[in-house]
Amino acid sequence: MATGQAGMNVARNALDLASGRPPAPAFDSRKDIPLKRSRSVALVMMGASAIALSACDEPQIDAALFDGVQQCIDNKDFSADVCESNFVAAREQHAQVAPKYRSQADCEADFGGQQCETAPYRTESGSSVFMPLMMGYMMGSMLGGRGGVASQPLYRSADDPKSFRTADNKNVGGRTGLTKVARSATARPSAKGFTVSRGGFGARARGFSAGG
Amino acid sequence: MQRIPVAERADWRETAREHGFDFHSIDNDRYWDESAYYRFTLRQVEEDLEDPTEELENLCFDVVERAVADQEVLSRLGIPTAYWDYVAQSWHNKDRNLYGRLDFSYGGTAPAKLLEYNADTPTTLYESSIFQWVWLEQAMERGLVPAGADQFNSLHERLLEALPQLGIDGALHVACAKDSQEDRGTVEYIADCARQAGLTSQLLYMDDIGVDQDGRFTDLEDRVITSLFKLYPWEWILQEEFSQHVPASGVQIIEPAWKMILSNKGLMALLWEMFEGHPNLLPCYFEGDPRASALGDDYVRKPLLSREGSNIRVVQGGQVSFENDGPYGAEGHVLQALHPLARFDGNHAMVGSWLVASQPAGMCVREDHSLVTTDDARFIPHIILD
Numbered sequence: 001m002a003t004g005q006a007g008m009n010v011a012r013n014a015l016d017l018a019s020g021r022p023p024a025p026a027f028d029s030r031k032d033i034p035l036k037r038s039r040s041v042a043l044v045m046m047g048a049s050a051i052a053l054s055a056c057d058e059p060q061i062d063a064a065l066f067d068g069v070q071q072c073i074d075n076k077d078f079s080a081d082v083c084e085s086n087f088v089a090a091r092e093q094h095a096q097v098a099p100k101y102r103s104q105a106d107c108e109a110d111f112g113g114q115q116c117e118t119a120p121y122r123t124e125s126g127s128s129v130f131m132p133l134m135m136g137y138m139m140g141s142m143l144g145g146r147g148g149v150a151s152q153p154l155y156r157s158a159d160d161p162k163s164f165r166t167a168d169n170k171n172v173g174g175r176t177g178l179t180k181v182a183r184s185a186t187a188r189p190s191a192k193g194f195t196v197s198r199g200g201f202g203a204r205a206r207g208f209s210a211g212g
Numbered sequence: 213m214q215r216i217p218v219a220e221r222a223d224w225r226e227t228a229r230e231h232g233f234d235f236h237s238i239d240n241d242r243y244w245d246e247s248a249y250y251r252f253t254l255r256q257v258e259e260d261l262e263d264p265t266e267e268l269e270n271l272c273f274d275v276v277e278r279a280v281a282d283q284e285v286l287s288r289l290g291i292p293t294a295y296w297d298y299v300a301q302s303w304h305n306k307d308r309n310l311y312g313r314l315d316f317s318y319g320g321t322a323p324a325k326l327l328e329y330n331a332d333t334p335t336t337l338y339e340s341s342i343f344q345w346v347w348l349e350q351a352m353e354r355g356l357v358p359a360g361a362d363q364f365n366s367l368h369e370r371l372l373e374a375l376p377q378l379g380i381d382g383a384l385h386v387a388c389a390k391d392s393q394e395d396r397g398t399v400e401y402i403a404d405c406a407r408q409a410g411l412t413s414q415l416l417y418m419d420d421i422g423v424d425q426d427g428r429f430t431d432l433e434d435r436v437i438t439s440l441f442k443l444y445p446w447e448w449i450l451q452e453e454f455s456q457h458v459p460a461s462g463v464q465i466i467e468p469a470w471k472m473i474l475s476n477k478g479l480m481a482l483l484w485e486m487f488e489g490h491p492n493l494l495p496c497y498f499e500g501d502p503r504a505s506a507l508g509d510d511y512v513r514k515p516l517l518s519r520e521g522s523n524i525r526v527v528q529g530g531q532v533s534f535e536n537d538g539p540y541g542a543e544g545h546v547l548q549a550l551h552p553l554a555r556f557d558g559n560h561a562m563v564g565s566w567l568v569a570s571q572p573a574g575m576c577v578r579e580d581h582s583l584v585t586t587d588d589a590r591f592i593p594h595i596i597l598d
Contacts, residue, residue: 047232193424200454202419205389
């Protein structure tokens with residue numbers, strides 16, 4: 001699996017594009033009337049002004065990682081109930097959010113030998129669909145009370161088996177128990193479908209512009 | 213409203229490159245043109261363009277309200293029967309819209325006349341919002357335009373406010389057709405704004421969209437698409453193979469389906485029928501409507517679904533004075549009273565008025581050498597200065 005994208009810190013990149021100065025005041029001081037134009041504009045992805053910051057610049061937040069319920073209970077930072085309920089919540093997402101493969105070999109190429117299982121789906125021709133085994137889960141630290149990080153399943157890729165990865169391929173490190181992870185890694189993982197067909201849009205474009 | 217020649221910034225091409233504006237020239241012809249600018253008074257902007265824009269948007273809502281309850285209207289607009297419920301649902305669900313552009317014929321004196329509404333797939337967004345803004349700041353700094361000038365252009369701020377209000381849960385996928393640099397630039401800007409607004413955005417081509425085992429749309433990494441901004445006309449989507457999956461896929465599409473009622477030139481006939489005599493509207497009728505004889509010998513014939521000035525015919529004194537070919541028109545036409553664009557130094561100027569989340573948000577002026585604004589038009593920046 002490829003390394004996840006570096007995080008973006010919008011506020012630190014949001015320079016005044018005209019001059020690099022801090023944004024101009026919202027009001028025209030001579031007339032004391034609001035301007036009809038934006039006070040400042042910024043780009044974070046387009047052009048040379050877009051500077052991707054490394055992941056370490058992204059805010060880190062408290063979370064807990066475990067390879068299973070028993071490890072969570074043995075850790076003693078959480079009650080057995082909390083360990084269990086967070087595991088169940090992650091487990092329920094697993095089949096929805098795990099990446100899907102047409103063959104066991106393709107899945108094992110990414111996740112390692114014996115590290116894949118059949119998904120509760122069938123291909124259009126009725127054969128099995130494969131997905132990686134759930135290897136752990138991430139949950140909130142409870143340091144700020146309930147809420148915060150929602151639990152989600154974790155995986156280990158063949159090329160970096162010491163680290164956990166989310167279903168959206170965000171590396172959250174290999175340290176179990178209480179830890180810190182990049183905020184972007186705690187986003188709810190996207191559902192992964194088993195794509196049965198592609199290319200059903202775009203035929204009408206045929207090289208002329210769709211906009212106007 | 214004046215057209216004022218001005219020196220170009222010597223380094224504007226470099227500035228364009230730095231700001232990701234790589235479609236400033238199209239087929240070696242200039243599209244971004246800062247050899248002149250338009251100067252408006254604040255009153256012209258606010259009373260002649262901004263206020264009418266807000267008012268017309270509300271009249272447009274009345275048209276949508278009528279259309280979704282009247283199958284004859286949906287039929288006249290050429291919306292496929294199979295999607296009537298889907299379109300009506302998108303309106304009744306109050307599916308949020310992001311942006312659009314009203315195109316006016318306006319020359320600074322008489323009321324602005326609405327020519328059409330780019331409600332579904334407007335381009336010209338990035339250059340209006342960003343590059344025009346940067347031009348004004350630098351032009352004032354370098355003494356090319358008077359200090360203290362302003363610009364009707366809060367697009368960037370309004371987009372950043374509107375995007376988090378769309379109810380997007382998860383990532384926003386942002387898609388366009390392949391092979392258009394201009395479309396690509398527009399969706400890159402939308403994706404950039406989404407990122408700045410705290411959303412996760414993912415660019416892809418319409419051609420790359422897949423369908424999964426449950427009829428949900430997927431991206432190239434098989435992630436299920438839950439919210440999709442598509443710079444791709446609704447009428448094309450509904451003609452293509454995957455259209456059958458749209459209603460049940462659960463995907464939130466921006467612009468929402470009800471906007472296809474407004475991007476249709478039939479809107480202009482419906483507006484006139486419902487609000488005849490409104491100062492910002494031109495007489496307009498569906499072709500074949502006997503009332504169209506009121507237009508006399510001067511009118512413009514437009515396909516219901518044309519883009520970039522294609523298949524437009526201008527009739528003056530009963531004679532065809534201009535005709536553009538193109539692939540559109542099978543779905544029918546409207547006839548609209550001729551209201552020629554104002555001419556400045558031999559250039560025909562069209563004023564675009566932006567809406568973000570249905571609120572007026574800025575302006576752009578495009579010029580063409582011909583009566584009809586086509587994809588050869590040039591973008592000319594504007595200022596407000598009393």
